[in-house]
Amino acid sequence: MSEDRWNTVLVLGGIRSGKSGFAESLVAGAPSVRYVATAAGGEDDPEWQSRIEAHQRRRPQSWSTEEVSGDPVLLTELLLSAGGDETLLVDDMGGWVAGVLDPARQPNDDEADVKNLAAAVRGTAARVVIVSPEVGLSLVPLTPVGRAFADALGTTNQELASACDAVALVVAGQPTWLKGSAAPFSVTPPEEPTVVMSRPIAMATPTAPAPPPPPAQPPVEPVVEEFEPATVVVPVTAPEPPPSAALSESTMMLPLVASGLTEIKPGMDLPLPSSDAGPDARERLAGLDLPGGGLGALSEAIEFAAATQNTTTPRAWSAVRLVVIAGSRAGGAVAGTDTADVDRRIAEAERGEGLLGRLAAQAGADVSVLRTAPVGAMEHGPVTDEAAVETALRDGWKLADAAADAGRDVIVLAGIGAGVEAAATAVLAATTGSEPVATLPRVLVPGARFDDSAWMTRCAAIRDALHRIRQEPRGATDILRQIGGLDVAVATGLLLGAAARRMPVLVDGPLGLAAGLVARDLASQTRHWCLLPEAGTLALVKQGADVLGLTPVLETGLDLGEGANALAVLPLLRTAISLASAAPVHPALLGEVGDDGLDSSPAAPEDVDDEGPDLDFNTSAFNALNYREPGA
Missing domain, CATH: 3.40.50.10210 (Nicotinate-nucleotide-dimethylbenzimidazole phosphoribosyltransferase (CobT), large domain)
Structure with a gap:
């Protein structure tokens, strides 16, 4: 076991839960990381490819990537051959289980594959972080293939959880440790923590946001700050000032309690913007009552504002x-x-x-x-x-x-x-x-x-x-x-x-x-x-x-020059964000004349039969798994 008391970690979470980002933060401080990719297929699925590309863009350039999608045994062999100075990030076990269940490998002892993988996790000398979907909280799949996948993945998660030093569950970007805990990777043993405090910085008291300026632009009241090097170092265990005293100080004298800062080091666990609101906002643009081709490249700013504000209808800054x-x-x-x-x-x-x-x-x-x-x-x-x-x-x-x-x-x-x-x-x-x-x-x-x-x-x-x-x-x-x-x-x-x-x-x-x-x-x-x-x-x-x-x-x-480019185009970005939030749905996409598109109880479609409503499944993930129905 490593000096910070973990060698293997299992990170569980649902779709878009932030599990991959949290897993990456655990190894961000490693000198080098081998990213072990398990996904197979999906070359003809643009949405699936965009997910993979998003993961690739997020990885530091120092990381290397290794594909093990061809044969599930490759992952077991990789874990056993990895050295003690290596760090591996396996993302994710859904692709590995799909390979285990591939009809082309049948008949096969699938349970033995899972047992061998868990034994490899116990025996590996390397640091390993494994990401796996948690599917047990959703509805029971309606198809035999779906049920087989959910059962196999649940069994695999149980075996890995037993084998790993620590297990975390990530929900809405917030991790909870189910077993043990794991600090982010550190190259050297952590020193005694300290808080470095600066001398007071002279700063004018900020005022409330001003209304939009009149045509004759008034001069801006600047906030001027002076940088001075730190002069006082105190242990982190020193008593904090009482809240009443802290809140009476000037802004730049406030202790960093608002964001919870204790130490700036690699592997910090900071929040992520919404992974759903941004794409949903971009998709919403296609149905708005806008002439021509819409907002074009400005959609990037709208998606960014939506993700950072966690809403599909963001407001302009x-x-x-x-x-x-x-x-x-x-x-x-x-x-x-x-x-x-x-x-x-x-x-x-x-x-x-x-x-x-x-x-x-x-x-x-x-x-x-x-x-x-x-x-x-x-x-x-x-x-x-x-x-x-x-x-x-x-x-x-x-x-x-x-x-x-x-x-x-x-x-x-x-x-x-x-x-x-x-x-x-x-x-x-x-x-x-x-x-x-x-x-x-x-x-x-x-x-x-x-x-x-x-x-x-x-x-x-x-x-x-x-x-x-x-x-x-x-x-x-x-x-x-x-x-x-x-x-x-x-x-x-x-x-x-x-x-x-x-x-x-x-x-x-x-x-x-x-x-x-x-x-x-x-x-x-x-x-x-x-x-x-x-x-x-x-x-x-x-x-x-x-x-x-x-x-x-x-x-x-x-x-x-720096800052001026952004300020020059900022009015256009704000206009686009406001327009995207205020524009109604195009009349041609409404159910009937006068429908505002916000009816919460629309009439049932005519093709719904008596056996129950049709379910709109997103089949991209299953397409990527290359499943075939038995006998196909």
Whole structure:
């Protein structure tokens, strides 16, 4: 048994229960994972293929995939041959049972296959997480094939539950341990837990959301924050301040009780958006009374809003907070940068002026600016230390808490800083193996002129930094400490905190994508709370979005800078979401003239016979199992 007292875990759950996401979180901190896929068939079923592709996009690039769908014995052999330093994620046992019951294998001792699998689970030296559907709570299937499958899967689950160290049941995304418990994978033994507390951050008290601005846009009242490194470290067992005292403090002084933060580490279990509301909202669009082809690419934003709000008729975001994170670096990463011009743009954002201020005023958004401490040159050594990274992560989490406590319903993440493009390129290369020279943006100087000499200097700095860390650990905090910097760390913490508070984030530009890549290795759920409103022109952003599985809503070619692209298209996104929620069903799809489509007791269809109503089964899963009726 491993040092955190588990080697094998069985994760049970119904369809769309979040069981796979929870299982993935248990192994997210492993250096490498072998994803063992059991699904067979379904090549002609687009819906089934889309499910498989969604799982594939969610996996980190460091994971490998192994197919065992051809023969159920392959899984047993794989478990017995796996080494003690390996981590396996088997998803799921429904496909394995389907292979066991395949008529092509009959006659066969199916019970012996199940017993041998359970024995392999007991005897494996590797860490293993097994995902399996829980079908025992549904109706008894009406067909012999369905009943055979349910019985075989139930028997298999019982055998595996007996063999595993821990068993969890996931319902509506919430896990409950039925046997033992399992902490997420950790590479090193956990140290004595501590809570790092920051000095108070000066921040104006947030006001209630303002009504839509009049045509003459008033200046935005900015919320200005100052970043300071942590100065006090106290044990986690220290007594917490009483609630009455805590609630009387300013927003940024509040303890992190709202989101339950205790320690930021790989394998964090954060909420997921609704897995049903988004697809249901997209399907609903097909029946709306809209002319022509409907809302087109804007359907992506509608589906995202529906999933994050857990409703098929989402409301448009009305209380927006623009969070601007300003960082600075040294060395080759800032070659060609006019630091005075960067400081000018940061100061404009703090005053609610400039491009970001004007766009924020048009969107009715307030502005929060946080300056991070300068960091070193990535080519010479780590850009910051571990304590500063931990503090920056927590400060970012607090920014998300502050937005949620102020009643905001969406965050637009922006960055202004020297060398952020180089840092984001280095993070992308270190986490995905991409080629920096293919993704590093060119250096544009005033006058629409490119400084290619500065671009080559930045490339050399990234090359030297990647060579320096070639044998170093590549964990999330290691990447931030070595090459990412404090602004990327704050943005990462904000994404984590936003997911914990179930708040959507509109990412835009290199900083948001770099933070998304790092946050994915701390909690895989974070990317599901992120939307890329506009692709922009940077290959860095497009490739990072592809790795994260983020589909840009629009590709208009905007290149206004971080945060500005998202704010520029935000009014269109809000219009589409409002229109999709308010539009009625097309009259041609209604049962009769005057029907509003909401009648809860429609007349029975004429083809229903006396033996009972017809049942509308979703047969996609059974098609994928390649079942054949006996004698067929």
